[in-house]
Amino acid sequence: MINVAIDGPAGAGKSTISRAAAGELGFIYVDTGALYRAVGVYALRNNIDTKDARNVGKSLEKITVELKFADGVQHVFLNGEDVSEEIRLPEASMAASNVSAIPAVREFLFDLQRDIAAKNNCIMDGRDIGTVVLPHAQIKIFLTASPEIRAMRRFKELEQKGAKDTYEEVLSDLKIRDYNDSHREIAPLKPAADSVTVDTSGLSLEQSVNKIVSVIKEKM
Ligand code: DC
Numbered sequence: 001m002i003n004v005a006i007d008g009p010a011g012a013g014k015s016t017i018s019r020a021a022a023g024e025l026g027f028i029y030v031d032t033g034a035l036y037r038a039v040g041v042y043a044l045r046n047n048i049d050t051k052d053a054r055n056v057g058k059s060l061e062k063i064t065v066e067l068k069f070a071d072g073v074q075h076v077f078l079n080g081e082d083v084s085e086e087i088r089l090p091e092a093s094m095a096a097s098n099v100s101a102i103p104a105v106r107e108f109l110f111d112l113q114r115d116i117a118a119k120n121n122c123i124m125d126g127r128d129i130g131t132v133v134l135p136h137a138q139i140k141i142f143l144t145a146s147p148e149i150r151a152m153r154r155f156k157e158l159e160q161k162g163a164k165d166t167y168e169e170v171l172s173d174l175k176i177r178d179y180n181d182s183h184r185e186i187a188p189l190k191p192a193a194d195s196v197t198v199d200t201s202g203l204s205l206e207q208s209v210n211k212i213v214s215v216i217k218e219k220m
Pocket of ligand 1: 037181
């Protein structure tokens with residue numbers, strides 16, 4: 001199977017770009033952030049402090065997380081319920097960032113990610129795919145952009161969905177998440193030694209997709 005690992009900070013365009021590139025290549029697209037978000041949503045719904053490693057760890061016994069693909073579109077299920085919409089709320093983003101720093105949570109989601117990659121040609125995106133989850137992926141890309149550009153993209157996305165968050169709030173949340181994601185002890189966000197870095201700051205969506213597809217085709 002051909003596995004492409006795409007890692008990078010929040011808002012770099014990983015999901016949009018990966019989805020489009022996967023479509024062009026006929027691969028499935030796996031968004032691993034959705035898994036951490038589902039665990040975060042469980043904690044939020046049950047009033048569990050998302051930074052409390054002991055309680056979040058204990059709650060894992062009561063959780064099943066599954067990914068299903070319908071027409072190439074990924075849906076995430078929490079205890080059998082499709083939570084694909086709910087996981088996109090801003091509070092779910094911060095909850096995901098918090099629970100993702102808990103080793104038991106990462107361990108809990110590890111096999112699920114590995115299994116999908118073993119069975120499918122896929123583009124998998126996340127923070128630690130090239131470094132930890134799929135260290136043997138044939139192609140590794142570190143996708144990034146400046147914080148201001150990433151925040152503006154997120155802001156517009158949220159605005160379209162009717163969210164009331166201001167640009168400043170989005171930027172400040174994003175900086176906190178960047179810091180959390182790259183400073184945690186376990187599987188911090190960092191480029192894999194054998195990854196190609198692509199900065200999308202000055203690129204349109206179409207240019208970014210073309211760039212990624214060409215990097216992948218070159219390596220294949
Ligand atoms: O990519 P995203 O914004 O949906 O991810 C949500 C959070 O989950 C992010 O702040 C960090 C965490 N995450 C992770 O630790 N490892 C991954 N492979 C994917 C996401």
